[in-house]
Amino acid sequence: MALPLLGTPIIIDIGSAYAKVGFAGEPGPRFIFPCITGTEKYKSIMVDVSARSVYIGDDAMRMRGVLKVKYPVQRGNIMDWNEYYEILNHIFYTLLRIENLSNYPIIYIEHPFIPTETREFIAKVLFETHRVKSLIMLQSPFLSLFSIGLTTGLVVESGDGVTWIVPIINGQILNQAVQKLNLAGIDVNHNLKSLLMREGINIESAAIDEILREIKEKGCYYVLDRPPKTSDNYSYPMPDGTVKQIPNRVLHEAPEVMFQPAMLGYNMMNIPQAIIYSLQSTNKEYWGDLLSHVVLSGGNCTYPGFEMRLKQEINALLSELGPIPKAKKIKPLFEKVGDKQKLEAMETSKKALDNCSECGTLVDLTTGIDKCPSCGAPLKRIEIAIDLGSSKDKQKSDVKTTCPYCKKELKDKSSVYCPYCGKSMQQTKAPKLTEELLGKTIDGKEFTEFETSDDIIKFFIPENLQHAMFNGAAILGALPSFQHFFITYEEFQANPNILNKDITDVFR
Secondary structure, eight states, X not given: OOOOOTTOOEEXXXXXXXEEEEETTSSSOSEEEESOEEEESSOOOSTTOOOOSOEETHHHHHTGXXXXXXXXXXXXXXXXXXXXXXXXXXXXXXXXXXXXXXXXXXXXXXXXXXXXXXXXXXXXXXXXXSOOSOEEEEEHHHHHHHTTTOSSEEEEEEOSSOEEXXXXXXXXXXXXXXXXXXXXXXXXXXXXXXHHHHXXXXXXXXXXXXXXXXXHXXXXXXXXXXXXXOOOEEEEEOTTSOEEEEEHHHHHHSGGGGTOGGGGTOOSOXXXXXXXXXXXXXXXXGHHHHHTTEEEESGGGOSTTHHHHHHHHHHHHHTTSXXXXXXXXXXXXXXXOOOOOOOEEOOOOXXXXXXXXXXXXXXXXXXXXXBOTXXXXXXXXXXXXOOXXXXXXXXXXXXXXXXXXXXXXXXXXXXXXXXXXXXXXXOOOOOOOOHHHHHHOOOOOOOOSEEOXXXXXXXXXXXXXXXXXXXXXXXXXXXXXXXXXXXXXXXHHHOGGGGGOOOGGGGO
């Protein structure tokens, strides 16, 4: 596959389960591979056979039976830096095959609250080891929100290792309200394995993690009210040729750990409780905006019924918190620009004498001269009338104003007193309430600033939940106005804190 034009940003998203790599402006990642590495369990004793020191991604997955497999990234944290280096080398030199990385900037996707030392170390590796042109590090919840064209919303991002609840207002993450749960896809795997063992199904294979992941992705689902009464089993073919018959109840009980962490003995909040806690950590006036723009992201949100189950659980908790403020109308990200208002010269009263704006000479304008006789500067100045009001205000200004007492027309419509009779223009007599007027009155409608949670909760789901963060970076990196946000090595050396650069100016 051919490389794009020089200067096109490279997007790198290294997660706990998968790594995604591609270029800005493309509809999806070019390469997706498991974020695992493998080394030989035993030293090679065959002559003239050269074995690789490290197997990465799909190669490690195919040979995992004879390899010692490692997961360099766990729960969003880099656990083994040496293996992490190997993944970066695999991305740049095996997959992308870029000879000179100094021609391409990098968009590196990170999680919220990454330690400052870790962020600076990753930047040093990319700048000093791989010699990249420039770099910017963006937080994944913001990219998930931007992938569907929003800058305000509540992002529920659940991947393989971590679940994040992140409220964002106008592109700014409310850090005090961000919730991190060590409750994600890997915990569904653990619960699934435990449930299978209770049913007498013991999976003995070197690829047990991948088998559990495949069962989970293909068969698991959520129930809303009551579990379905069915005796059907889910048939799964094992690598050795046998077929395991998995009871249906296991498939809907396994992901239930996301709403009942106590199933694995965890003493922590579930996802709905974390959402409510996050809302309570923000100003209540934002609740309507956040609940009406809930964005789901991550592969752990793909189970059938997750959206409806989450809404049901949130509604049950919100009913205990009282009324919710109405959502304000959020300004669209890209507005359609209409015809610009034309500026027209306004008519002004002619003067007999005026001073030159350049030399200050008093000039007689009754002779009709256009230039100052002393310095030659132009005497006429075009004054522009700019209508700052609405069309309704303009229509009102066209209406002639007359004094209600002396009936004379007033030139100054904003005058408080009539210049002719001196009476107040603001003194207006209230009409007498007659039976005829009372009969014409309309009963006022009750006004409320609140809505019920059933009406206000709205979900926004990207086309591909697993690629939402990557797609947001691909859109953002393709914007011409975003190019000046990249950080060069010289800027990073002068001030490492520049990695925290605010990019919300790109939306203004």
